[in-house]
Structures are given as C-alpha cells and as structure tokens.
Amino acid sequence: MISTQNLFAQRRNDLLSKMPEASVALIASGDETIxxxxxxxxFRAESDFWYLTGFTEPDSVLVLIRSEVFQRQAQVLDNEDHVYPSDHQAWLFVRPKDPEQETWQGRRLGVDDAPGVLGIDQAxxxxxxDERAPEFLMQAEQLLVSFGQLEVWSLRIADWLAGLKSQVRKGIEAPSQLLDLDRWLHEQRLIKTRDEIDWMREAAKISVAGHLAAMRVCKPGAYEYQLQAELEYRFKQLGADRVAFNSIVASGENACILHYTENKAILKSGDLVLIDAGAEWRGYAGDISHTFPVNGRFSREQKQLYECVLRxxxxxxxxxxxxxxxxxxHQASIKCLTEGLFNLNLLQGSLExxxxxQAIKRFFMHGTGHWLGMDVHDVGRYKLDGQWRHFKPGMVVTVEPGLYIAPQSEGVDQKWWGIGIRIEDDVLVTETGNEVLTLGLPRSVEEIELWMQNNQ
Structure with a gap:
C-alpha cells in the first residue's frame, strides 16, 4: 500500500495533470457550522479537500497551480523574489497556531508543520x-472552483480579480475564465484506487457488523431508536469515524417513507423493520439496507414481496x-419487480x-443505485454526452431495489398496506465482473428467519 502522504500527493499531481494549462484550482475544507x-x-471536511490533502481541519484552503502560471509570471515580473519555483504547485492555507484557542477548541497543525506532515509545497x-491571492492568480488563464462552492467564493474572487485588473498597465493579467473543477476532480474520484477499495471494504465490513448488532436486539416492544443505538455503537466500537449518513430505522408503515429518520416508534410483532445505515471509515462510506421481521417470522404477504425485491x-x-x-x-430491477407484482395481481394489464x-413507479419510485465513495451519494457523472456511461473497474455502486405499499393505497388489497422493503448492497466493478463488498448479512427469507431464531 502506498504511504498516506504519497497517496494524497499522487492525487494532487493526477489532478494537476488533467487541469487546463495555466490554470489554478481552489478547494476549501469548509467552515464549522453553528x-x-x-x-x-x-465538523467534517469537504470530501474534495479531504481527498486531496488528508487534512481535516476547518477554515483551510488548498490551492493547486499549474507550472505554466509561474512561467508566465516570470515574463512580466522584474523582481525575481516574487517568482516561485515551478514545482511549488500545492499551497495550503491553514489556521495558525494559537495556544489560547487550542486550549478551548483543540490542537491545530499550524503553518510550520503543514508541509512536512502533509507533503505540501507551501503553507x-x-x-x-486575500493578501497572497495575486501571487497564485497573476497570469493564470482559468480559475477552477467547484460550482457547488461558488457562493462561498464569488465575492472574494471578484475582489481578487478586480485587484489584478487594476494593474493591467504593468502587463499583469487576471484569469479570464471561471470553470467548474468538478469536471476534472469528480471524474478522478469516481474510479477508486486499490487503497480506496481497501478502505471501502473496511467500511462495508463495519456496516455489516452494525446491522447484525441491530438485528440481535430487535424484538416486539423495543423502540426503533434502540436498534439505531446498537447499530451505531457497533460502528464506533469497530473504529468507524462516524455514520456515513443519518441512520434510517423504519418499522411497519414507516418503511414506506424513503428517508424516515425519526426512529421513535415502537416495534410491533407482525411488522417488518427496514434499516438503511452505513459506517464511515477513513472518510469512505458504507451503505446497506436490510429488511427483516420484528418477531423473526415473515407473513405470507411480506415473504412474497421480499422475495420479489431480492430477485x-x-x-x-x-x-x-x-x-x-x-x-x-435499473432496467433489470424494473422488469423483475413488475413481473413480481403482476404475478401477485398488484399490477394489472399487459405485462409488456x-x-x-414503468407502472412499477407507483411502488418503486427511486433509482436502483448510486455511486458510493467518500460521499454516500458519491460524485461522478452518470451520463456522458447524453448517454448512460458504462461501468469500469474501480467504480463502486449501490444496488438497492425496493417496494413500498403505502397505507390507504387506492385499488390495492388492504393485506399489502404498510409493507416497505429495500435490500441494498455495495458493489465494486472488477476487471472480470463485480464484487459485493457488503457480504455477511442473511438475505433470503430462510436465512433471515434462521438467523433471528438462533441469535435473539
């Protein structure tokens, strides 16, 4: 495995090689929020910043500078003291050391230690x-920022550019284009390296353990939040940084609310419970959905729908x-779910x-998956030139079909009402096919019932 410092340096160099000539990129860690x-x-650092630095302090900014910027500066500046070596392409702005603030808020890395610890060229x-912005923007042609952070940068950038433009008579030029950094950086993040895959395997392993812990304490009369507590305790016990997203523990008809996070209801015998949760490990997310019966036994209708989703x-x-x-x-999910509900007479008409x-949208209203990585809904385009992109080795995707028969569903027999089911795993695209990272949960009806019988 590559050393951590070299890993982040390699990522920065890869991004610099893809950026347009004579361009500068700005990436912020984010601010603490009240x-x-x-x-x-x-506080959690912005994923783009963390991906390129491994640094997690707030109020920090990474600046990546293509070497052509320095070369162009040398042509217009007479004072060589202001010309930086062309290999000093990664600058980091951090909070300075402050003993008083550190006593109250925690330790800071500081300016002096940042280059050695993080492998950064300048700190x-x-x-x-604001004072040093002209030193890295002068003579650059393009300025790259994530348009998702544009509101954060817009006023500041406007002031920097105005200052540079006022020196036009000295031959100084300001960037003339503002481009979305996501175009390059997010495509880079989409393909996971061997190190990232190892970290995602660990996030998946911890996530599985948390789900099993929640299953173990599930019983009629318990509360949803008690399952959540057991799940998240197990995450932390195994070293997870945090949850990857707000845990969903939805029993009974609550499972028909896709992003239910109240987690306050009492678990009732005869209901299913749907848990959608994942651990974060070294900045990488696990994401699992698991549905099982509160009392350990599926009803006939629950079993029929569950097996449809599993297929x-x-x-x-x-x-x-x-x-x-x-x-x-997604097309495979639609076909399989539609056939299943057609056979159960929940959908009527011509199967074709x-x-x-896509009549199934009434009961399956979301996509079958999403990219997974540092963000649970990770970055990277789903289409290229208007066409669905093709899978490549190193991509990680969730696969999560579901069925949700809401209470009071018009035209639906009441025996189906209030059943919500989702089954989700994290899947790595390999050279020859795929690898399910989140193996270890009982998945079939028989496996779930046997597991709960033996472990509760």
Missing part, C-alpha cells in the same frame, strides 16, 4: 489568503460489470405494457 447558540455541529496562514436485486447485480451501461441494472410504461 448548531444552536455557541454549539457547533461536528501559509489562512489570514493571508430484483440479484438480477440488477448481474448487470454490474465492465462495459455494461449504468442504467441496465406495464414494463414499458
């Missing part, structure tokens, strides 16, 4: 960012392989027309 009064939310105090998931996973178009796993018209 939760209420003087209490902050737990400065974040308080100097759809298995059919979709078969489509995750190099060269296959991304949407084929039902599939073509």
């Amino acid at each position: 939760r209420n009064r003087d209490v902050e939310f737990p 400065w105090s974040i308080e100097e960012l 759809a998931q298995r059919a979709a996973i078969e489509q995750v392989k190099p060269g296959q178009a991304y949407d084929q796993m 027309d039902l599939i073509k018209q």
Whole structure:
C-alpha cells in the first residue's frame, strides 16, 4: 500500500495533470457550522479537500497551480523574489497556531508543520489568503472552483480579480475564465484506487457488523431508536469515524417513507423493520439496507414481496460489470419487480405494457443505485454526452431495489398496506465482473428467519 502522504500527493499531481494549462484550482475544507447558540455541529471536511490533502481541519484552503502560471509570471515580473519555483504547485492555507484557542477548541497543525506532515509545497496562514491571492492568480488563464462552492467564493474572487485588473498597465493579467473543477476532480474520484477499495471494504465490513448488532436486539416492544443505538455503537466500537449518513430505522408503515429518520416508534410483532445505515471509515462510506421481521417470522404477504425485491436485486447485480451501461441494472430491477407484482395481481394489464410504461413507479419510485465513495451519494457523472456511461473497474455502486405499499393505497388489497422493503448492497466493478463488498448479512427469507431464531 502506498504511504498516506504519497497517496494524497499522487492525487494532487493526477489532478494537476488533467487541469487546463495555466490554470489554478481552489478547494476549501469548509467552515464549522453553528448548531444552536455557541454549539457547533461536528465538523467534517469537504470530501474534495479531504481527498486531496488528508487534512481535516476547518477554515483551510488548498490551492493547486499549474507550472505554466509561474512561467508566465516570470515574463512580466522584474523582481525575481516574487517568482516561485515551478514545482511549488500545492499551497495550503491553514489556521495558525494559537495556544489560547487550542486550549478551548483543540490542537491545530499550524503553518510550520503543514508541509512536512502533509507533503505540501507551501503553507501559509489562512489570514493571508486575500493578501497572497495575486501571487497564485497573476497570469493564470482559468480559475477552477467547484460550482457547488461558488457562493462561498464569488465575492472574494471578484475582489481578487478586480485587484489584478487594476494593474493591467504593468502587463499583469487576471484569469479570464471561471470553470467548474468538478469536471476534472469528480471524474478522478469516481474510479477508486486499490487503497480506496481497501478502505471501502473496511467500511462495508463495519456496516455489516452494525446491522447484525441491530438485528440481535430487535424484538416486539423495543423502540426503533434502540436498534439505531446498537447499530451505531457497533460502528464506533469497530473504529468507524462516524455514520456515513443519518441512520434510517423504519418499522411497519414507516418503511414506506424513503428517508424516515425519526426512529421513535415502537416495534410491533407482525411488522417488518427496514434499516438503511452505513459506517464511515477513513472518510469512505458504507451503505446497506436490510429488511427483516420484528418477531423473526415473515407473513405470507411480506415473504412474497421480499422475495420479489431480492430477485430484483440479484438480477440488477448481474448487470454490474465492465462495459455494461449504468442504467441496465435499473432496467433489470424494473422488469423483475413488475413481473413480481403482476404475478401477485398488484399490477394489472399487459405485462409488456406495464414494463414499458414503468407502472412499477407507483411502488418503486427511486433509482436502483448510486455511486458510493467518500460521499454516500458519491460524485461522478452518470451520463456522458447524453448517454448512460458504462461501468469500469474501480467504480463502486449501490444496488438497492425496493417496494413500498403505502397505507390507504387506492385499488390495492388492504393485506399489502404498510409493507416497505429495500435490500441494498455495495458493489465494486472488477476487471472480470463485480464484487459485493457488503457480504455477511442473511438475505433470503430462510436465512433471515434462521438467523433471528438462533441469535435473539
């Protein structure tokens, strides 16, 4: 495994090689956010910044500078003291050391230690960012920022560019184009390296352990939040940084709410419980959905719908392989789910027309998956030039078909009401096919019932 410092340096160099000539990129770590009064939310660095630095402090900015910028500066500046070596392409602005603040808020890396610890070429105090902006923007042709952070940067950039433009008579030029950095950086993040895959395997392993822990304490009369507590305790016990997203523990008809996070209801015998949760390990997310009966036994209707979803998931996973178009796993889910509900008389008409018209959307209203990585809904385009992109080795995707029969569903027999099911695994595209990273949970009806009988 490559050393951590070299890994981040390699990522920065890879991005620099893809950036346009004579361009500069700005990537911020983000600011602490007030939760209420003087209490902050737990801070997590922006994923793009973390990906390129491995640094997790707030109020930090990474600047990547193509060497052509320095070469162009040398042609217009007489004072060589202001010309930086062309290999000093990674600058980091960080919070300065402050003993008083560190006593209250925690340790800071500081300017002096940043280059050695992080492998950065130049480090400065974040308080100097405005002052030093002309030194890295002068003679650049393009300025690259994530348009997702454009609101953060817009006023500051406007001031920097205005200052440079006022020196036009000296031959100094300001960047003339503002480009979206995501175009290059997010495509780079989409293909996972061997190190990233190892970290995602660990995130998946911890996530599986958390789900099993929640299953172990599930019983009628318990509360949803008690399952959540056991799940998240197991995550932390195994070294997870945090949850990858707000845990969903939805029993009974709550499972028909896709992003249910109240997690306050009492678990009732005869209901299913749907858990959608994942651990974050070294910045990488796990994401699993698992549905099982509170009392350990599926009813007839629950079993029929569950097996329909499981067939759809298995059919979709078969489509995750190099060269296959991304949407084929969703089409496989639609076909399988539609056939299943047609056979159960929940969808009526011509099966061919039902599939073509995507009639299943009434009961399956989301996609079959999404990219997974540092963000649970990870970055990277799903289409290229208007066409679904094809899977490549190193991509990681979730596969998560579901069925949700909401209460009071018009035209649906009441015996189906309030059943919500989702089955989700994390799948790596390999050279020859795929690898399910989240193996270890009982998945079939028989496996789930036997596991709960032996482990509760």
